[in-house]
Amino acid sequence: MNHELSEKAKKLSQGAVIDKPGSTVETKTGGWKTFKPVTNYEECIKCGKCWAVCPEAAYKQNKDGFFEVDLDYCKGCGICAKECPKKCIKMELEEK
Ligand code: SF4
Numbered sequence: 298m299n300h301e302l303s304e305k306a307k308k309l310s311q312g313a314v315i316d317k318p319g320s321t322v323e324t325k326t327g328g329w330k331t332f333k334p335v336t337n338y339e340e341c342i343k344c345g346k347c348w349a350v351c352p353e354a355a356y357k358q359n360k361d362g363f364f365e366v367d368l369d370y371c372k373g374c375g376i377c378a379k380e381c382p383k384k385c386i387k388m389e390l391e392e393k
Pocket residue numbers: 336340341342343344345346347348364380381382383384385386
Protein backbone atom coordinates (compact mmCIF):
# COMPACT_ATOMS: atom_id res chain seq x y z
CA MET A 298 0.00 0.00 0.00
CA ASN A 299 1.25 3.50 -0.86
CA HIS A 300 1.30 5.73 2.26
CA GLU A 301 2.58 8.79 0.45
CA LEU A 302 0.06 11.64 0.41
CA SER A 303 -0.72 13.09 -2.96
CA GLU A 304 0.00 16.78 -3.49
CA LYS A 305 -3.76 17.41 -3.53
CA ALA A 306 -4.27 15.62 -0.19
CA LYS A 307 -1.48 17.64 1.43
CA LYS A 308 -3.36 20.86 0.64
CA LEU A 309 -6.55 19.75 2.40
CA SER A 310 -7.17 21.27 5.83
CA GLN A 311 -7.60 18.78 8.68
CA GLY A 312 -11.21 18.01 9.60
CA ALA A 313 -12.60 19.00 13.01
CA VAL A 314 -9.67 21.30 13.72
CA ILE A 315 -10.12 24.87 14.95
CA ASP A 316 -7.02 26.47 13.53
CA LYS A 317 -7.48 29.93 15.03
CA PRO A 318 -9.44 31.30 18.03
CA GLY A 319 -12.97 32.44 17.24
CA SER A 320 -12.98 30.85 13.79
CA THR A 321 -16.00 28.59 14.38
CA VAL A 322 -18.32 31.50 13.66
CA GLU A 323 -17.02 31.42 10.07
CA THR A 324 -18.41 27.91 9.63
CA LYS A 325 -22.17 28.00 9.31
CA THR A 326 -23.46 24.63 10.46
CA GLY A 327 -27.16 25.27 9.92
CA GLY A 328 -27.42 23.88 6.41
CA TRP A 329 -27.76 20.23 7.34
CA LYS A 330 -30.70 20.25 9.75
CA THR A 331 -34.04 18.57 9.13
CA PHE A 332 -35.92 20.16 12.02
CA LYS A 333 -35.67 23.69 13.38
CA PRO A 334 -36.68 25.04 16.80
CA VAL A 335 -39.59 27.47 16.96
CA THR A 336 -40.24 29.29 20.23
CA ASN A 337 -43.63 30.35 21.57
CA TYR A 338 -42.59 33.57 23.31
CA GLU A 339 -45.96 33.87 25.05
CA GLU A 340 -44.96 30.91 27.23
CA CYS A 341 -41.24 31.73 27.57
CA ILE A 342 -40.00 32.79 31.01
CA LYS A 343 -36.59 34.04 29.71
CA CYS A 344 -34.71 31.52 31.86
CA GLY A 345 -31.91 31.10 29.29
CA LYS A 346 -31.73 27.32 29.48
CA CYS A 347 -32.05 27.00 25.69
CA TRP A 348 -29.06 29.32 25.35
CA ALA A 349 -27.10 27.40 27.99
CA VAL A 350 -27.61 23.91 26.55
CA CYS A 351 -27.25 24.62 22.83
CA PRO A 352 -24.03 22.94 21.66
CA GLU A 353 -23.77 25.37 18.73
CA ALA A 354 -24.23 28.58 20.78
CA ALA A 355 -26.98 29.40 18.29
CA TYR A 356 -29.14 31.39 20.72
CA LYS A 357 -28.65 35.10 21.37
CA GLN A 358 -30.60 37.21 23.85
CA ASN A 359 -32.45 40.14 22.30
CA LYS A 360 -33.03 43.53 23.92
CA ASP A 361 -36.33 42.33 25.41
CA GLY A 362 -34.62 39.43 27.17
CA PHE A 363 -35.93 36.70 24.89
CA PHE A 364 -33.59 34.15 23.33
CA GLU A 365 -33.64 33.97 19.53
CA VAL A 366 -32.04 31.24 17.48
CA ASP A 367 -29.71 31.97 14.58
CA LEU A 368 -30.66 29.23 12.13
CA ASP A 369 -27.34 29.63 10.29
CA TYR A 370 -25.74 27.82 13.25
CA CYS A 371 -28.56 25.58 14.55
CA LYS A 372 -28.03 21.96 13.53
CA GLY A 373 -31.51 20.85 14.62
CA CYS A 374 -30.48 18.51 17.43
CA GLY A 375 -33.55 19.35 19.54
CA ILE A 376 -31.72 19.63 22.87
CA CYS A 377 -33.14 23.11 23.50
CA ALA A 378 -36.70 21.86 22.95
CA LYS A 379 -36.14 18.88 25.25
CA GLU A 380 -34.61 20.96 28.04
CA CYS A 381 -36.91 23.99 27.96
CA PRO A 382 -38.73 23.96 31.35
CA LYS A 383 -41.87 25.51 29.83
CA LYS A 384 -41.88 23.21 26.77
CA CYS A 385 -42.40 26.28 24.61
CA ILE A 386 -39.88 25.27 21.92
CA LYS A 387 -41.24 22.98 19.23
CA MET A 388 -39.12 21.28 16.57
CA GLU A 389 -40.69 21.84 13.17
CA LEU A 390 -39.77 20.37 9.82
CA GLU A 391 -37.40 22.67 7.95
CA GLU A 392 -38.79 23.82 4.59
CA LYS A 393 -36.00 23.87 1.99
S1 SF4 B 1 -35.53 27.46 27.80
FE1 SF4 B 1 -37.64 27.86 27.17
S2 SF4 B 1 -38.48 29.18 28.78
FE2 SF4 B 1 -36.25 29.22 28.98
S3 SF4 B 1 -35.61 31.03 27.76
FE3 SF4 B 1 -35.49 29.25 26.41
S4 SF4 B 1 -37.49 29.21 25.36
FE4 SF4 B 1 -37.71 30.52 27.16
